[in-house]
Amino acid sequence: FPQLLTNVRYRKGAAPLDPETIAEDVANARKFAHVVIVLPHWGVEYTAAASERQRAFARAAAAAGADLVVGNHPHWVQAHERIGGTFVAYGLGNFVFDQSWSLETQQGALLEVTFTGARITATRYIPIHIFDQYQPRLADPDEAAQIMERIEGGGR
Numbered sequence: 001f002p003q004l005l006t007n008v009r010y011r012k013g014a015a016p017l018d019p020e021t022i023a024e025d026v027a028n029a030r031k032f033a034h035v036v037i038v039l040p041h042w043g044v045e046y047t048a049a050a051s052e053r054q055r056a057f058a059r060a061a062a063a064a065g066a067d068l069v070v071g072n073h074p075h076w077v078q079a080h081e082r083i084g085g086t087f088v089a090y091g092l093g094n095f096v097f098d099q100s101w102s103l104e105t106q107q108g109a110l111l112e113v114t115f116t117g118a119r120i121t122a123t124r125y126i127p128i129h130i131f132d133q134y135q136p137r138l139a140d141p142d143e144a145a146q147i148m149e150r151i152e153g154g155g156r
Contacts (some may be wrong), residue, residue: 005099017042019060026064043074043091047049047105048150050078050090062086067120070111076104077147079154080123087113087120095146098133106130107139107147126150 015025017040030037038061042054050058054071055060061069063084067086073079078091093108100106107127114122128136139147 012058014041017057019057022057022060022066023064026061026066030065035115036065037068037070040069040071041073042071042150043078046076046102047074048076048104049154054090058086058088058090062088064094067118068113071081075099077107077109077150085120089125094130095128095136096134098132100130100133108136109144109147109151119127 002132006124007067013144016023020038022038026036026038040054040057040061041049042051044051047070058069058071058081062085066086069086070092072092074091075097076091076092077090077093079088080089082088087109094105094142095108095110097105108128108130110126110128112122112124113120113125114124127147129139129143
């Protein structure tokens with residue numbers, strides 16, 4: 001494997017969250033993969049709406065050819081959108097976490113993505129609620145609807 005990386009800018013650690021370099025990063029990943037998924041750690045904590053910085057990076061990742069962008073960090077679920085052929089989930093909320101001080105920090109969503117070959121053919125959210133600080137369980141129907149409204153409603 002190391003010999004495959006001779007023509008690729010490669011360093012240990014995470015890639016910077018930089019719209020200026022994402023095209024090179026996606027192109028390099030595409031040399032080794034049929035599907036490129038970008039997993040940024042981004043956003044403003046405890047907010048339901050994606051920031052303009054998140055949206056700008058998502059647009060740059062989509063323009064670079066990323067197939068899927070799944071971000072996290074805000075601790076709340078955030079919106080999703082399709083940018084061209086790229087599906088972008090801005091934030092999935094918490095999953096196994098100890099932030100029990102608000103309903104929003106006790107909520108999250110699993111994202112199930114189905115590929116046919118290298119093409120996304122389906123996406124599905126599975127809303128969850130964290131019980132007893134570390135135990136994710138499926139959200140009851142009313143809460144699941146509330147979580148999905150925040151995702152589908154763009155964070156409003």
